[in-house]
Amino acid sequence: MTLFSxxxxSYGYDRETRVLHDISLSVAAGQNLGILGESGSGKSTLLRLMLGLAAPDQGRLLADGAPLDIRSRARMQAHRRFAQPIFQDPYGSLDxxxxxxxxxxxxxxxxxxPGDRQAEIARVLAQVGLPQDSVQRRPRAFSGGQRQRIAIARALIARPRVLLADEPVSALDLSTxxxxxxxLADLSQEVTLVLVSHDIAIVAALCPQxxxxxxxxxxxxxxxxxxxxxPEHPYTQMLLSSLPRLPAIAKDMT
Structure with a gap:
């Protein structure tokens, strides 16, 4: 089943600044997709379109088999249940x-x-490996990795079919x-991941496409x-030779 098509x-912030050009891709259920590129390549902008935070200037975006009309409140309500974001900065994404x-x-x-709210909160805390008494604490009581787990738990509360993750580990130290x-690898057994990253090893570890x-x-x-x-394209060859790799995972790619 195709989740996104x-x-x-094409998209631009104004008539003079084109950010995306003639993009075609699809996301199949159970097939995590990595989107790789340098800063300024349009990765995060593409994710914004998939989240429904902006509409393309040209072309068509289908989510869960239907066009994504960001002007429709009902359509966007359904889309928020279908796809949820995980942002880069766990410090800034929590109040x-x-x-x-x-x-x-x-x-x-x-x-x-649907469902009992407290039971659902207990469910997602267990999914991300946080203790149940976390509900009583504020973000400052947690480490960076724990805060990102909270952010992931918040995304999972909707039981989405897709997680759209924008550099979800780049603000964390190596071991975290x-x-x-x-x-994320464990969660992708149940939910499909679209991962924006500039790190080859993270994409290789999580995304078969x-x-x-x-x-x-x-x-x-x-x-x-x-x-x-x-790699066939000269840019891909250059990118793979220059981008950083996460040491703990990169050795599995050899």
């Missing part, structure tokens, strides 16, 4: 004044989700990165292993 999408229990309860209420990557962006254009796409073993 992007057909010839420091809000206890964890309330942070997890808010999307459950806002999206009018490895643990969050392990968590890969898209490479250069200046807002897809220059290579296909199975991750094939692209990493034998």
């Amino acid at each position: 992007l057909e010839n999408l 420091p004044r809000m206890r964890v229990g309330r942070a997890l309860a808010e999307p459950h209420a806002a999206l009018d989700l 990165r490895v643990r969050i990557i392990d968590l 890969l898209v490479v962006l250069q200046q807002g254009r897809v220059v290579e796409a296909g199975p991750t292993r094939r692209i990493l073993d034998a």
